[in-house]
Amino acid sequence: MADIAVDIAELANRRRLCVRASLSRRHLIERLFRAGGLTAIVIALGLVATLFGMMASKGAPAFMQATLSLDVTFDPAVITVAPPPARAAGQSEADYRAAMLVWQRQVTLANWSAIVETAVRNAAPPGFEIDRRGALALVETNERHRLRDMFVADPGLLGQTVRVDMLASANTDNWLKGTINRALPDSRQQLSRQTRTLADTLLAEGKIRFAFAWHLFTNTDSRSAPAAAGLAGAFVGSLYMMLIVIALAVPIGVASAIYLEEFAPRHRVTDLIEVNINNLAAVPSIVFGLLGAAVFIRYFGLPMSAPVVGGLVLTLMTLPTIIIATRSALRAVPLSLRQAALAVGASPTQTVFHHVLPVTFPAILTSAIIGVAQALGETAPLLLIGMNAFVASIPATPFDQSSALPAQIYLWQGNENRNFFEARTSAAIMVLLGLMITLNALAIFLRTRLERRV
Known part of the structure; x- marks a missing residue:
């Protein structure tokens, strides 16, 4: 009996040692994971700070x-x-x-x-x-x-x-x-x-x-007087394009997402549509520029270098992003909310628009603003529809020829007077980044405000 007790005690001691060793390894792995995550955050913030610092130092003059x-x-x-x-x-x-x-x-x-x-x-x-x-x-x-x-x-x-x-x-x-x-x-x-x-x-x-x-x-912009060149024409052109994107991409994208997620029957056609939407979100932006040049300019006869064409191209590019983000927000709503609304006599349409959508407003609004901000910085599709052309006037309507902020940056970057336009290019990049940061900050502010109301 004494030998059995000794063996049991020794076995228990070994088990405690194994548990301690296992806990030590787990704690070490957790510390390494936390250190790795903190290091990654510091590196990411350092790279972002370096980018903004370089732009500020070059663009401030x-x-x-x-x-x-x-x-x-x-x-x-x-x-x-x-x-x-x-x-x-x-x-x-x-x-x-x-x-x-x-x-x-x-x-x-x-x-x-x-x-x-x-x-x-x-x-x-x-x-x-x-x-x-x-x-x-x-x-x-x-x-x-x-x-x-x-x-x-x-x-x-x-x-x-x-x-x-x-x-x-x-x-x-x-x-x-x-x-x-x-x-x-x-x-x-x-x-x-x-x-x-x-x-x-x-x-x-x-x-x-x-x-x-x-x-x-x-x-x-000015070629005869480069020191007086400015961003007014490009800024107004970008503003027109963003208004077109907001007026078309946001309501069409949100409505499409609501129908596909809440009302569309499940069969092969809707499955094919979903697959194509996901594929369109991964298509390079330059392909949308080729589509816009072929369809809107060559087929429909819209003017080149016009904000209306740029807005339509960016609308096509932004639609998949808004649809996918809106559908994800709708899927995140608990099923119990829908069942409760139906249980008290609400119709399926009332359930979606009176109970589900108010809950998803913050996420939908955030995705829409981020999609618009992403479209604001696109350059490749604008180059293919002629918005890199030199236009020395402020567009009065979306059908007038104009440039855009990304295309203006592209033009200034290739100017032969590098000593002068290198700083001017960085300044234009700072303006573009400022607009994008402002849109993202607006998205965060509105999302927080709406979440509090909900």
Whole structure:
């Protein structure tokens, strides 16, 4: 009996040791798993922070641009035009407008470049020598058009000297920001030696300063005046496309998901539809661009580079995502809720729209906003329908030619003036990421708010 007791005690001791060893291994595995998960999160956040940090460091200089404060003299010897026509008694509106157009054409023919050149020479130190080309290279080319518009708006400026803030040229901005190597020989510099020296002098005297580039948000793209290029046209084009996606993809996608999940009979046809929807969600976006070019442009005759075509293409691309996400939200509703609604006399339609859908509103809204945000950043399908074309105007309707933010980024990235447009490209990426983050934050906010109500 004593031997049996000893064996039992020894067996129990061994079992305790095995259990402890097993617990130690389990605890070690749990600690390693937690450490691995924490490491993965830290690496992911580090990569995201690196991405945003790189974009911010490269794009921040584009939001500040060199501006010259010059005393501009509207010299009557250069602006040799008659006073603007006054509307005579009994003169029709059409005749008065025709007379004004003739006068404005005469104003346009004035040598406004000479006005800009004189302003630059007057701002230079006494005795500083610079040729006409070098003086004009300091200022953006479209500033002479702005002076012309100022005179047309106020003809009383003739003979007066006015302080005007003019945008520096892209090459001047590169030189002052140091984005071009100053040690390069004159033959490889974009500005002459006199222009570079004058730019440094005016910066030291405070006649050139760096101001916030509001025109980045208010101007359209420009090839003749790259320093004045902006995102207004591309932003409006993207806005039109997002409105089309919201108006078409969201109601069609949600309605399709409700029908397939709640009302459609289960047979081979619906199974085939479900398989195709899942396959469409994995189709590359460039395929939708080819479809849009073939169907909407070639077959239906819609205009190229139009937001309406881009919106329709992005709608087709976003529909599978919204349908799948909505069906997943509907499946997550407990069956007991449906049974309870049917038990108290609700019809199947009332059960879905009065009891099931209110519960799934947060998830459906989140999936819709995320789908729209994903469509906002698509580039490949837009390139195939011509939205990478240069359009220097803001679209008035979705049928007007336009660009989009992703396509504008693509255009600026390939611009030959890399020293200037590299920062401008990063700034455009920051704007696009800001819009996408805003949409995602809106989705989270609305989901949280609706979940509290439910």
